[in-house]
Amino acid sequence: MQILISEIKHWMTEAGEMIKTALLANQLTVDTKTDRKDLVTNVDKMTQDYFVKKIVAFDPQARILGEENGQDHLDKWSGRVFIIDPVDGTMNFVLERENFCIMLAVYEEGQGILGFIYDVMKGQLLWGGRDIGVFLNEERVPQPADIPLSEGLLGMNAAMYARNSHNAQIMGDRSMGVRMSGCAGLELMGMVLGRRVGYVSNLAPWDYAAGGVLIEALGMKMSHITGRKLKLDGRERFLAGTPHAYEEMLVLSQQANN
Amino acid sequence: MQILISEIKHWMTEAGEMIKTALLANQLTVDTKTDRKDLVTNVDKMTQDYFVKKIVAFDPQARILGEENGQDHLDKWSGRVFIIDPVDGTMNFVLERENFCIMLAVYEEGQGILGFIYDVMKGQLLWGGRDIGVFLNEERVPQPADIPLSEGLLGMNAAMYARNSHNAQIMGDRSMGVRMSGCAGLELMGMVLGRRVGYVSNLAPWDYAAGGVLIEALGMKMSHITGRKLKLDGRERFLAGTPHAYEEMLVLSQQANN
Numbered sequence: 001m002q003i004l005i006s007e008i009k010h011w012m013t014e015a016g017e018m019i020k021t022a023l024l025a026n027q028l029t030v031d032t033k034t035d036r037k038d039l040v041t042n043v044d045k046m047t048q049d050y051f052v053k054k055i056v057a058f059d060p061q062a063r064i065l066g067e068e069n070g071q072d073h074l075d076k077w078s079g080r081v082f083i084i085d086p087v088d089g090t091m092n093f094v095l096e097r098e099n100f101c102i103m104l105a106v107y108e109e110g111q112g113i114l115g116f117i118y119d120v121m122k123g124q125l126l127w128g129g130r131d132i133g134v135f136l137n138e139e140r141v142p143q144p145a146d147i148p149l150s151e152g153l154l155g156m157n158a159a160m161y162a163r164n165s166h167n168a169q170i171m172g173d174r175s176m177g178v179r180m181s182g183c184a185g186l187e188l189m190g191m192v193l194g195r196r197v198g199y200v201s202n203l204a205p206w207d208y209a210a211g212g213v214l215i216e217a218l219g220m221k222m223s224h225i226t227g228r229k230l231k232l233d234g235r236e237r238f239l240a241g242t243p244h245a246y247e248e249m250l251v252l253s254q255q256a257n258n
Numbered sequence: 259m260q261i262l263i264s265e266i267k268h269w270m271t272e273a274g275e276m277i278k279t280a281l282l283a284n285q286l287t288v289d290t291k292t293d294r295k296d297l298v299t300n301v302d303k304m305t306q307d308y309f310v311k312k313i314v315a316f317d318p319q320a321r322i323l324g325e326e327n328g329q330d331h332l333d334k335w336s337g338r339v340f341i342i343d344p345v346d347g348t349m350n351f352v353l354e355r356e357n358f359c360i361m362l363a364v365y366e367e368g369q370g371i372l373g374f375i376y377d378v379m380k381g382q383l384l385w386g387g388r389d390i391g392v393f394l395n396e397e398r399v400p401q402p403a404d405i406p407l408s409e410g411l412l413g414m415n416a417a418m419y420a421r422n423s424h425n426a427q428i429m430g431d432r433s434m435g436v437r438m439s440g441c442a443g444l445e446l447m448g449m450v451l452g453r454r455v456g457y458v459s460n461l462a463p464w465d466y467a468a469g470g471v472l473i474e475a476l477g478m479k480m481s482h483i484t485g486r487k488l489k490l491d492g493r494e495r496f497l498a499g500t501p502h503a504y505e506e507m508l509v510l511s512q513q514a515n516n
Contacts, residue, residue, distance in 0.1 A: 095411050095434060097453075150294075153353050162420075172416060177349055180438040190354075
C-alpha cells in the first residue's frame, strides 16, 4: 500500500507541474463535448494519457475509468480499478485558471480504498483512505465535527438549486449559505477540511470517487440523493454531508415532488 | 494622491496581518446582527476601529462610512469620504477561514476616486482608480476583453437566483455558469481579473464601493439592476458586467416581472 500511495502522489505532483506549465505557456486548446458548457481541453486529454501510461506500467492488470478519451464506462469492478479525473472543474481551469483539481481514486473489488484530490494552483494534495485516515500534504486532517445543516455552508449544483430539485432550495435556506464553485473535487475537499456541511450535485463517478473515499474515511456520508447506493455508472443526483446534515437533507429530498 | 495611496496600502496590509494573527490564535467571537446568517465578529469591529483611527489621524475632515459600529449611514457626500468594509465575506471568514477580503474606497464630492480590495489569505491587493488604472500588488492589470454574457462566468446572489428575481436564472443560463462565493469583493475582483463576466447581487455601499471604482476604471459597468444609478444608501439590487454583458443582462432584468 505504501508503494502504491507514494507512486500515485508522484504522478499527481508531476501531472500538476505539466498542467501549470501548459497554463503559463498559454497552450490551451478548448473543445466542447455534449454542449457549449461541457468543455474539454488538450490538457485534460494529455493529463489523462499521462495517468493511463503510468498506471499501465505500474499495474498492467488494473482497469481504468476516466472522464476523457472514451474510457468513461466499466462493465466489471473486480480487481483493482483506477478512477481518474484529469482536470475537474475544466470551466474554471479555462476561465479562472484556478479552482480546479486533479483527482484519482483506487477501488478494489468495488470498494473505494484510496482517494487523492490535488488543488494544483494552491499546491494542496489531499489524500488518504479508510484504513489510513486523511492527510493534507503531510499533515493529518482531524475528523470534522458532526454539525447540523444549520451550522455550515452547503456546496450546491446551480441547475438543481434553480429548479428546487429534491428541495435543494430548502436545504440551502436551512444551511448557513449555498456556495457554487464549479468544482466537485474542491467541494468534497471543503467537506474534509470542515468548510462545508454537505454537497448536493449531479455527478459522474470520477467527480465523486476520490472525494467519496476521503469523506467516508472521516465518517461523513454520501449516496444517491434518494438515499440508495451510488451506482458508479453515469451521472447521478448526489448527496453528501456530515452524518447529521446528511440525514436532514435526505428527509427533505424524500419529501420533495421533483 | 501618491501619499494617500501609499498610506492606504500600508493600512490594508497592517490590518491584514492583524486579521491573520487573530485567525491563527483562534480569537474569533461571533455575534449575529439582523438574523442568524448575518454575522459580525470581534475582528470585523477591531479592524474597522483600526481604519477609523488611521483615517481620523490622516485626514480629520474626512467622513467615514463603514459596515460596523453604527457608521453605516451618511447624509452628506461632499468633501472626502472613506468607505470601509473591514471584513467582506464574514461568513466565509468564520467558516472557511479564506475567501474574505478587506475593502476601502475613497470618494470625493460623491465620485469614486480610489478602490482597494485585499484578499488577505492570498496576499493579493487589488487597487487603483479612474486616473491611474488598476494594479494587482505592483503589477498593472490589463483591461479585460468586452466579452458577451455567453463567454464568461457570472457571480450570483443565492436568494435572487432561487427566486429568479429580474430573470437572474436566465442570465445564469446564458452565461458559462453561475458562481456563488459569498464575498462581493472577490466577485468584483474576479471581474477586474477577467474571471467573471458580471455580478448580480443585493449589496450595501461598502460591498461595491471599492470594487465599483476598480471595474469602472477598466471600462466595465455597474448600476442598480433596473439601470438607474446606485444611491449609495442602504442595500440595493446590483448589476455589473462587461459593457456587452451588462447590456444583455439589463434587457433581461427589464423584461422580468419580479
